[in-house]
Amino acid sequence: MSNYFVIGNPIDHSLSPLIHNYWFTKYKIKGIYKKKNLQEDNLEVFVQSMRDNNVKGANVTVPFKKKIIPFLDELTKIAEETQSVNTITKKDGKLIGHNTDVTAFGETIKDLKRNENDKPLNSLIIGAGGVTPSILFAIKHLNNSASKIYITNRTKNNADKLLAETSKHFTENLKPKIVEWGNVPKDIELVVNTTSVGLIKDESLDLDFSDYKDMNNVIFYDLIYNPKETKFLSDAIKRRNKTINGKMMFLLQAKQAFFKWTNINVEIDHEVSKILDK
Ligand code: ATR
Numbered sequence: 001m002s003n004y005f006v007i008g009n010p011i012d013h014s015l016s017p018l019i020h021n022y023w024f025t026k027y028k029i030k031g032i033y034k035k036k037n038l039q040e041d042n043l044e045v046f047v048q049s050m051r052d053n054n055v056k057g058a059n060v061t062v063p064f065k066k067k068i069i070p071f072l073d074e075l076t077k078i079a080e081e082t083q084s085v086n087t088i089t090k091k092d093g094k095l096i097g098h099n100t101d102v103t104a105f106g107e108t109i110k111d112l113k114r115n116e117n118d119k120p121l122n123s124l125i126i127g128a129g130g131v132t133p134s135i136l137f138a139i140k141h142l143n144n145s146a147s148k149i150y151i152t153n154r155t156k157n158n159a160d161k162l163l164a165e166t167s168k169h170f171t172e173n174l175k176p177k178i179v180e181w182g183n184v185p186k187d188i189e190l191v192v193n194t195t196s197v198g199l200i201k202d203e204s205l206d207l208d209f210s211d212y213k214d215m216n217n218v219i220f221y222d223l224i225y226n227p228k229e230t231k232f233l234s235d236a237i238k239r240r241n242k243t244i245n246g247k248m249m250f251l252l253q254a255k256q257a258f259f260k261w262t263n264i265n266v267e268i269d270h271e272v273s274k275i276l277d278k
Contacts, residue, residue: 003054004033004261007046007068008061011035016059018275019254023266031056031262040067047071050088050095057261058088059254062130072097078141081169082133087257098260101134104252106142109190112219112244120147121219122187125176126205127194128153128162131223135194136166140174149176150185152207154195184209192221198230205232213239225250225276247276 006016012035020033038046043064049055060068065084069075072085073094079085085097109121120143125135128151139149153159159178167175179185184207197205212218220236225247233243251268259265266272 002029002031002056004031004057004059005036005046005055006033006059006061007036007038007043007064009037009039009063011037011061014061015250015276015278016061016254019251019272020258022272022275023258023264027262027264027266029262029264038064040064043068044071047088047095050090053090056090057257059257060085060088065130069097071095078102078137081166082137083165084130084133086253087260089260098257099134100253100256100260101131101249102138102141103256104249105135105138107252108244108248109138109142109219109221111248112242116217120145121190122148122150122185123190123192124150124152124179124185124188125192125194126152126207128155128158129194129196132162132194133166135192135223136162136176137169139190139192140170143174147174148185148187149174150179150188151176152179152181152183154181156181182207184211186211188212189217190219190221192223193230193232194223196224198222198224198227198232201227202231204235209235209239209241212236212241216240216242218242219244222246223249226278228277247273250276 006014017033024031068085075097079097079099082099084099087098087100089096123139151159197203219242221244222230222232223246224230225245236243255266
């Protein structure tokens with residue numbers, strides 16, 4: 001039996017074990033996936049357990065996505081750019097850090113836009129927390145040609161820091177622009193909530209999107225999937241915007257991690273999708 005873990009602190013809320021263990025059973029793989037609550041001091045010990053082959057693969061969540069990096073041997077390009085690792089694999093004795101959040105988010109946007117032309121989306125990212133760099137780079141990779149990226153965060157200083165850490169990866173015409181909290185740009189086609197606001201039911205971001213009324217081509221994307229419909233999304237539905245929550249992104253990042261560990265390209269079936277509806 002191979003051991004897999006998701007490490008974080010806190011970790012109780014994580015639904016990753018339910019998903020990965022469902023796939024281990026469905027695809028008849030001898031694996032077991034558990035949560036591990038770690039103190040930062042124990043990151044190195046955990047990584048050593050992967051080197052010693054006691055652990056075959058791992059997911060990494062808050063607050064260790066960046067802190068794990070010094071203990072790994074290699075990073076994929078996307079993990080390097082975002083300085084954020086959510087999946088660890090072992091190949092030829094080397095521990096490799098991946099970031100499947102970026103590719104998962106990108107896939108969901110491509111799916112939403114499948115029947116439309118591939119033109120870049122002017123985007124507004126709300127927040128500057130742990131997951132924000134992944135969304136920033138996902139949008140950068142989606143929008144290879146010129147388009148605007150705005151970032152707004154309640155504490156402007158945190159957005160400044162995020163840009164200082166990432167701006168070397170952006171060409172001049174794609175450099176994200178920080179906008180004051182409360183000033184919603186008039187020319188956006190994708191708005192992503194990366195903050196924790198909405199995790200508590202009916203909690204609401206103090207931002208006014210009334211200019212976007214009846215614009216059914218504008219996508220409002222909340223990374224939160226529980227609750228299924230945050231106030232951010234229910235307001236967008238009332239305005240008749242396009243909406244999506246974080247459920248498919250969460251499933252896709254798990255699917256991509258699972259593939260890296262097992263080489264199995266799982267199907268996202270009704271059963272696994274239901275797991276997140278608890
Ligand atoms: P992390 O994801 O790194 O653990 P977090 O505490 O969950 O961090 O917060 C992530 C984001 O939610 C941050 O952008 C935070 O804004 P600040 O930088 O101003 O703290 C944002 N956030 C949390 N509560 C908020 C609120 N009530 N209104 C607006 N933004 C909020």
